[in-house]
Amino acid sequence: MVKIGVLGLQGAVREHAAALEASGAEAVIVKKVEQLEGLDGLVMPGGESTAMRRLIDKYAFLQPLKDFAAEKPVFGTCAGLILMAKNIAGQDSAHLELIDMTVERNAFGRQVDSFEADLMIHHVGEDFTGVFIRAPYIMEVGPEVEILSKHNDRIVAAQQGHFLCAAFHPELTDDYRMHAYFVKMAKEKKKETVA
Numbered sequence: 001m002v003k004i005g006v007l008g009l010q011g012a013v014r015e016h017a018a019a020l021e022a023s024g025a026e027a028v029i030v031k032k033v034e035q036l037e038g039l040d041g042l043v044m045p046g047g048e049s050t051a052m053r054r055l056i057d058k059y060a061f062l063q064p065l066k067d068f069a070a071e072k073p074v075f076g077t078c079a080g081l082i083l084m085a086k087n088i089a090g091q092d093s094a095h096l097e098l099i100d101m102t103v104e105r106n107a108f109g110r111q112v113d114s115f116e117a118d119l120m121i122h123h124v125g126e127d128f129t130g131v132f133i134r135a136p137y138i139m140e141v142g143p144e145v146e147i148l149s150k151h152n153d154r155i156v157a158a159q160q161g162h163f164l165c166a167a168f169h170p171e172l173t174d175d176y177r178m179h180a181y182f183v184k185m186a187k188e189k190k191k192e193t194v195a
């Protein structure tokens with residue numbers, strides 16, 4: 001069984017842990033750097049990316065997260081996606097800079113704070129209910145990034161190698177297909193590493 005961490009500094013942590021367990025993984029809520037040891041993958045949840053970054057700095061997680069990501073799969077949702085982006089529109093600096101993409105925060109406007117949309121997600125399936133909450137969207141991706149889903153012509157899910165991201169909250173529905181896909185990525189990576 002693969003062991004997947006959920007970064008537990010802020011945000012929708014428990015829901016991700018439950019979705020991972022329902023997808024056949026052991027879930028660990030990660031609050032300390034040492035807990036990254038021995039994990040086969042990590043989920044970075046939604047919440048608020050600037051608040052999360054402050055906590056990442058406070059608990060000295062930045063470099064350990066980058067080192068972890070160099071070897072293991074990472075899945076970021078909503079604020080987690082923002083943390084993974086190489087560029088953030090209107091900001092001079094980004095955070096972990098894992099995925100070659102430019103994101104815009106709170107991209108769907110104040111009028112539509114939250115909404116649900118029916119999505120088609122490559123590798124995952126159709127009729128996936130995307131729950132968007134003050135969501136970012138992906139404006140642009142580099143050549144190594146595979147676009148997995150679009151909503152109204154805006155990119156809302158993508159993958160680059162062992163990095164997966166979604167602008168919405170797959171942990172807030174009981175459809176675990178996207179978590180199952182990430183668990184599969186983690187299993188494949190583990191097999192590769194052991195072989």
Ligand code: GLN
Nearest residue numbers: 046047048049078079134
């Ligand atoms: N708007 C938030 C941010 O910029 C993300 C919202 C979310 O994770 N639901 O971090």
